[in-house]
Amino acid sequence: MTRQLIADLMKSETGLDSVVIQGWVRTRRDSKTFFFLEINDGSCLKSMQAVVNEDAAGYADSKGIATGASVTVKGRLVASQGKGQKWEIQADSVELVGSADETFPLQKKRHSNEYLREIAHLRPRTNFYGAVFRIRSKLAFAIHRFFNDRQFFYVHTPIVTASDCEGAGELFRVSTLDPKNPPLGEGGEIDSSKDFFGRSTYLTVSGQLEGETYASALGNIYTFGPTFRAENSNTSRHASEFWMIEPEMAFCDLAADMDLAEEFVKSVIKEVMESCADDLELFFNFIDKELRQRLEFVLSRPFQRVTYTEAVEILQACGKKFENKVEWGVNLQSEHERYLTEEHFKSPVTVYDYPKELKPFYMRANDDGKTVAAMDVLVPGIGEIVGGSQREERLELLLENMKKHGISEKDYWWYVDLRRYGSMPHAGFGLGFERLLMFITGVGNIRDVIPYPRVPGHAEF
RNA sequence: UGCCCUGUAGCUCAGUGGUAGAGCAGGUGACUGUUAAUCACUUGGUCGUUGGUUCGAAUCCAACCGGGGCAGCCA
Numbered sequence: 001m002t003r004q005l006i007a008d009l010m011k012s013e014t015g016l017d018s019v020v021i022q023g024w025v026r027t028r029r030d031s032k033t034f035f036f037l038e039i040n041d042g043s044c045l046k047s048m049q050a051v052v053n054e055d056a057a058g059y060a061d062s063k064g065i066a067t068g069a070s071v072t073v074k075g076r077l078v079a080s081q082g083k084g085q086k087w088e089i090q091a092d093s094v095e096l097v098g099s100a101d102e103t104f105p106l107q108k109k110r111h112s113n114e115y116l117r118e119i120a121h122l123r124p125r126t127n128f129y130g131a132v133f134r135i136r137s138k139l140a141f142a143i144h145r146f147f148n149d150r151q152f153f154y155v156h157t158p159i160v161t162a163s164d165c166e167g168a169g170e171l172f173r174v175s176t177l178d179p180k181n182p183p184l185g186e187g188g189e190i191d192s193s194k195d196f197f198g199r200s201t202y203l204t205v206s207g208q209l210e211g212e213t214y215a216s217a218l219g220n221i222y223t224f225g226p227t228f229r230a231e232n233s234n235t236s237r238h239a240s241e242f243w244m245i246e247p248e249m250a251f252c253d254l255a256a257d258m259d260l261a262e263e264f265v266k267s268v269i270k271e272v273m274e275s276c277a278d279d280l281e282l283f284f285n286f287i288d289k290e291l292r293q294r295l296e297f298v299l300s301r302p303f304q305r306v307t308y309t310e311a312v313e314i315l316q317a318c319g320k321k322f323e324n325k326v327e328w329g330v331n332l333q334s335e336h337e338r339y340l341t342e343e344h345f346k347s348p349v350t351v352y353d354y355p356k357e358l359k360p361f362y363m364r365a366n367d368d369g370k371t372v373a374a375m376d377v378l379v380p381g382i383g384e385i386v387g388g389s390q391r392e393e394r395l396e397l398l399l400e401n402m403k404k405h406g407i408s409e410k411d412y413w414w415y416v417d418l419r420r421y422g423s424m425p426h427a428g429f430g431l432g433f434e435r436l437l438m439f440i441t442g443v444g445n446i447r448d449v450i451p452y453p454r455v456p457g458h459a460e461f
Numbered sequence: 462u463g464c465c466c467u468g469u470a471g472c473u474c475a476g477u478g479g480u481a482g483a484g485c486a487g488g489u490g491a492c493u494g495u496u497a498a499u500c501a502c503u504u505g506g507u508c509g510u511u512g513g514u515u516c517g518a519a520u521c522c523a524a525c526c527g528g529g530g531c532a533g534c535c536a
Binding site: 027029030031032033034035036038049051067080081082083084085101102103104105106107108109110111112114115117118170206227229231232233234235236237238239242243244245323324333334335383384385386387430431432433434435436445446 | 462471472473485486487488491492493494495496497498499528529530531532533534535536
């Protein structure tokens, strides 16, 4: 007899004569001749209450069945006499599978997220983290479905890469050289040609450039995989290892790119709200009282859309004191982005057409000579969740840009080739998976939505 | 990387210069339906570390270590 999932039993229309559940004891309440067990098997937020009378098999040996232990309970699914649950199991037998002694760190009370991070191997056994990671799974699936439904192809871009991409932040080096005795070149520098790949390699910071090559063949593609940034960022929304979704569309301009980003965010939120209603209740009730309203608001209204220039004008005219001055040509700071999305528009905002000096070499120059076809989607509470652009498809302009940014044409020969052979307008964006999950759950720290978060100084587990 | 906050029992925290406390958890007992069960009793501490000030330091000061927040960088 195989175990049945509590998620399924909870939905049962009728009582059942013979059921088996296996899971972990959340709490035990003793009475003189019987006890209650609350058992969670991870299949859903709810735990199943089992009533174990003294005539149940295993009752005599049940002393070790305490919080944290794993158990098998066989019995009948019956309507509960008590309040708080529809169904409970009247146990015919109870069996201790694996005990948990009094050192088991999870107690039947609230723990701080900071404490639970230190026991990240056990925290998924709590209601909060169980819900986070069930939703994480469903969200990932919703993302694949979104693209699959629209005939996008899923491309696996490399995780080890040689492109010191975009001249952006620091990269993690990938090497098999002996750090104590690396081969040296004539100038005393490490000779990467002797390394495993015959050159310097890194963990990817983005699959975009490779994604563009596949969009230039399959049409519409997306990537969804781990991404690594070695920046010494210490904030609640940065991790050194995170997952990113990067669609890339051939024959597509910035307007359609923004349309897709907005549709994407709405669609996956809608799907998660339907498929994870129970788990989301926990966040609505205990994490953020305004969360439900905010998600429904996002679904019901179009995103606001402003150019960078308009955003600057709004910020300059709003009369609010900012720590950092707002000036055309300067990056919007967190406080500015937050003002736009949280106070001025009170909704997600897409800001587009940024000054070209602020953006990387691959973004397409606009006709005004000053801006590029870039866009960021900002959401309340988190800030930037999507960054994207239309790519520069014109060979001469791309080469010119690369020169300006000090990027070697030789290293990116294959990327430049796309502009030589059948070039076409194309666009895409990158979306931080964890940031989206934070937005949907209202969880305030990225370390609480990744099973084993990697941040500067921390790689335990 | 910069600025700020913080470290007391297994957990959450009180104690702010004069003999270390509470709730929960753990243990023992009671209880015929509990829901973070309840009730009674009970175990449990080099007050992060090192140094300094003081007759006396959990308390004041410094450094270091750990945790957190904000900013920059971005997703």
